[in-house]
């Protein structure tokens with residue numbers, strides 16, 4: 713059992729940025745519902761990402777491309793009700809920001825206004841700079857996302873480590889210049905992620921990008937050992953809840969079938 717007490721003050725975007733200057737690492741996890749969000753918030757995460765990874769871990773699809781903005785908003789609302797302290801960042805899903813900067817702003821506005829997010833995240837570097845700038849111009853904080861961008865799965869030919877150094881450095885600069893407050897670096901070599909982190913003033917949040925990033929993010933189901941056999945190199949399981957849930961459900965089934973549940977303690981007297 714950890715004895716860590718979380719700081720009482722709510723996390724804000726300026727605080728998130730300032731953490732980098734103090735050398736204070738940022739701890740981010742994804743969540744998609746009230747109950748999980750409340751557990752993470754009480755454990756002291758700095759930010760909760762309502763990721764479009766919900767397309768895979770919640771909806772059971774092979775990728776994230778079919779997730780809609782309405783679905784992201786629904787999950788954001790659920791998470792927001794369970795959160796008091798963490799910064800809430802919602803992924804803009806595929807095809808809700810690529811068409812035009814105006815489309816990006818309208819989508820981001822809905823995530824904030826209808827979902828209750830504090831910020832949005834969108835994928836891409838130079839190609840997304842105009843969209844980022846437009847969203848930021850309406851005072852909506854934007855987190856960038858570079859490297860393995862899951863919405864590019866068909867171009868990349870799968871979920872693969874990205875190593876185009878010069879392009880990634882240019883992309884990070886472009887995202888920072890466009891006004892983003894932070895950037896996710898996904899599945900890039902640790903040394904390159906460190907170089908990118910040192911080359912910009914805003915915090916980098918790594919996933920499969922090494923310890924040189926200013927913070928880390930992982931998917932809820934991965935950290936807790938809920939997502940079956942999904943075990944890429946960068947995932948560390950801090951618990952193995954899958955077998956625990958399996959066991960509990962199997963014992964319940966057995967007791968119901970044997971007429972051992974409910975017993976006297978779990979029913980009402982007349």
Ligand SMILES: Nc1nc(=O)c2c([nH]1)NC[C@@H]1CN(c3ccc(C(=O)N[C@@H](CCC(=O)O)C(=O)O)cc3)CN21
Nearest residue numbers: 765768769862871872873899931934939942944945946
């Ligand atoms: N449950 C879950 N966890 C995630 O981290 C995650 C999602 N879903 N869905 C959206 C994306 C997809 N992600 C993925 C998925 C697979 C690999 C993977 O298999 N990587 C290989 C590397 C392959 C290579 O060497 O190029 C690995 O072994 O880590 C990586 C990131 C990360 N995101």
Ligand SMILES: CC(C)C(=O)C(=O)O
Nearest residue numbers: 742763764765803896
């Ligand atoms: C893995 C993180 C960075 C993400 O984008 C997601 O969960 O959708």
Ligand SMILES: [Mg+2]
Nearest residue numbers: 763764765803
């Ligand atoms: Mg995502």
